[in-house]
Amino acid sequence: MTPELPADHRELMIALSGIVNDYPSVDPEEALAALADEAAEALGRHGTPQGRRERTGYTILLYATCWYASARVYGKSLLTSYTEALDGILATLGPDPCTCPADGGGHPAHLDSEYGVEAGASMLTEAGRAAFAEDRGLAGEAMAVFDCEAFLAELAGRAADRVREAYRRNFGGIDVSHLDARFVRDDGGVDVVALQEAIRRTWENNTGPVALWSARRWLSGQVRDDERIGLFLCLWMGVAQTYAGLPPSYTRDLAAALATVDQDVTCEHPRHPWSTATANTRSRYLAVVHLYAPEDHPDTPVPAELSSRELWECPVQYAELARTALKDVQDWRVMRGGDEEDWEG
Numbered sequence: 001m002t003p004e005l006p007a008d009h010r011e012l013m014i015a016l017s018g019i020v021n022d023y024p025s026v027d028p029e030e031a032l033a034a035l036a037d038e039a040a041e042a043l044g045r046h047g048t049p050q051g052r053r054e055r056t057g058y059t060i061l062l063y064a065t066c067w068y069a070s071a072r073v074y075g076k077s078l079l080t081s082y083t084e085a086l087d088g089i090l091a092t093l094g095p096d097p098c099t100c101p102a103d104g105g106g107h108p109a110h111l112d113s114e115y116g117v118e119a120g121a122s123m124l125t126e127a128g129r130a131a132f133a134e135d136r137g138l139a140g141e142a143m144a145v146f147d148c149e150a151f152l153a154e155l156a157g158r159a160a161d162r163v164r165e166a167y168r169r170n171f172g173g174i175d176v177s178h179l180d181a182r183f184v185r186d187d188g189g190v191d192v193v194a195l196q197e198a199i200r201r202t203w204e205n206n207t208g209p210v211a212l213w214s215a216r217r218w219l220s221g222q223v224r225d226d227e228r229i230g231l232f233l234c235l236w237m238g239v240a241q242t243y244a245g246l247p248p249s250y251t252r253d254l255a256a257a258l259a260t261v262d263q264d265v266t267c268e269h270p271r272h273p274w275s276t277a278t279a280n281t282r283s284r285y286l287a288v289v290h291l292y293a294p295e296d297h298p299d300t301p302v303p304a305e306l307s308s309r310e311l312w313e314c315p316v317q318y319a320e321l322a323r324t325a326l327k328d329v330q331d332w333r334v335m336r337g338g339d340e341e342d343w344e345g
């Protein structure tokens, strides 16, 4: 009889393959949280033959999926579940060095991929292992290396480091104070043109830090009247042009700054200047740098009849900008999942 992977593990393998290929067929946050819970639960069987198989399988599965849990989902409880499961696994692994025979071909590689998902799901049971060994043409020592404690400790340690780093990045404090040197002029004013140049250098992934710096400056109250609209537009562009979304470590202050804008306002203006500048990132850039350095940047998409300072400063335009940026932040939350309370200011 041909050995077969048990049906529930086949299902697990398919779900996790979709996730590591960045094309999930199930809710990734839910599936990965369930995986971490199962891994932690299997630790209760530590010391039994089944517990030993499962430790290998879950270590490989957590390792194979940890990049997704770290980079694609902004979930504090998911990362905590991963850390707990991985620390639990590490606690069962001895400090013994690897004793794998050299002719075993070394430790398995490419486990951070679909192959890792297949190997991990297969290692969970005897039947799965037999099917995997047959499919892959592996026998004896080539299979035994998967259970090497030094190998598993290395995988679990690397995954735990990655998850802890993601936790700090996504939920910790982000320090952007070093940007003062770039965005504050000698006279203490905000250099709006320098902020715009930074947003433009998209290859430096600047939009998030610029948005956060702008939000904190806004919240600090150190904003001169003539800087207000420029700084606010830098915040707005930093949000609108961060298509992949920013984690809660950023959005707390972004949302707080946007929430300071009064939404209960009206005006008689048929149009506001920014509505003529939003076609693309270049026209937004031109509109703002023209507003602050018209001699250096004579071109602007904003027509002369809409370029009065009074129109730029209209509270209704601020309200519209704040509303759309808050909507973007809300959309990130839907896209990235995570725990509701972490996104609130």
Ligand SMILES: [Zn+2]
Pocket: 098, 099, 100, 107, 145, 148, 149, 150, 151
């Ligand atoms: Zn080894």
Ligand SMILES: [Zn+2]
Pocket: 266, 267, 268, 269, 272, 314, 315, 316, 317
């Ligand atoms: Zn108005």
